[in-house]
Amino acid sequence: MKKAMKSRDAKEFIEKAREKFSIELPKKDRYETDESIVLINNEPAFFYHENELLPTLKFILKNDILKKITVDMGAVKFVAQGADIMRPGITKIDNGIKKDEIIAVVDETHGKPLAIGKALFPAEEIRAMGSGRAIRNIHYAGDEIWNI
CATH class of the missing domain: 2.30.130.10 (PUA domain)
Structure with missing residues (x-):
C-alpha cells in the first residue's frame, strides 16, 4: 500500500540518492513508498534490494x-x-x-x-x-x- 513520505524522510532519501548516484532529485516532487519501492510522482523510481538503494529500469530510461x-x-x-x-x-x-x-x-x-x-x-x-x-x-x- 502506497503512503506519502514525510518531508524529513523525503529529504533524507534525496540526500541518499545524491550521495550514491550523484543525481539531484527535485524536492518539490511527490515521494511515496510502497513496501521496498520509492515512487516519485507515482512512478517507481528506486527500490531496496538487500538493504541497498537501487534505481528502477523506468528511472534509468x-x-x-x-x-x-x-x-x-x-x-x-x-x-x-x-x-x-x-x-x-x-x-x-x-x-x-x-x-x-x-x-x-x-x-x-x-x-x-x-x-x-x-x-x-x-x-x-x-x-x-x-x-x-x-x-x-x-x-x-x-x-x-x-x-x-
Whole structure:
C-alpha cells in the first residue's frame, strides 16, 4: 500500500540518492513508498534490494546515472527472463566498473536498458574472461518491480 513520505524522510532519501548516484532529485516532487519501492510522482523510481538503494529500469530510461555493460541480441531474451549475464554475451564494458558496482545492462542495437545488475568482477577481469557469469541480474523488464 502506497503512503506519502514525510518531508524529513523525503529529504533524507534525496540526500541518499545524491550521495550514491550523484543525481539531484527535485524536492518539490511527490515521494511515496510502497513496501521496498520509492515512487516519485507515482512512478517507481528506486527500490531496496538487500538493504541497498537501487534505481528502477523506468528511472534509468529517463536518467542515465549508471555505467553500462552492452549485450548482444542473442542474450536479450535470457536477460529479459531474469538470467544472469554471461561473459560470452557481453560486447562492450564501460571502463571503471568495480566489483559489486550496480550497472545497467543494455542491448547493442538500441542501447536500451534491459536490466539492473551487480558486477561480479571489475571491468578488466570481465574483459579477460572467456566464459562464466559476469553480472548478477537484480531487476529486469517485465519483473514485479517493472510491472508496478
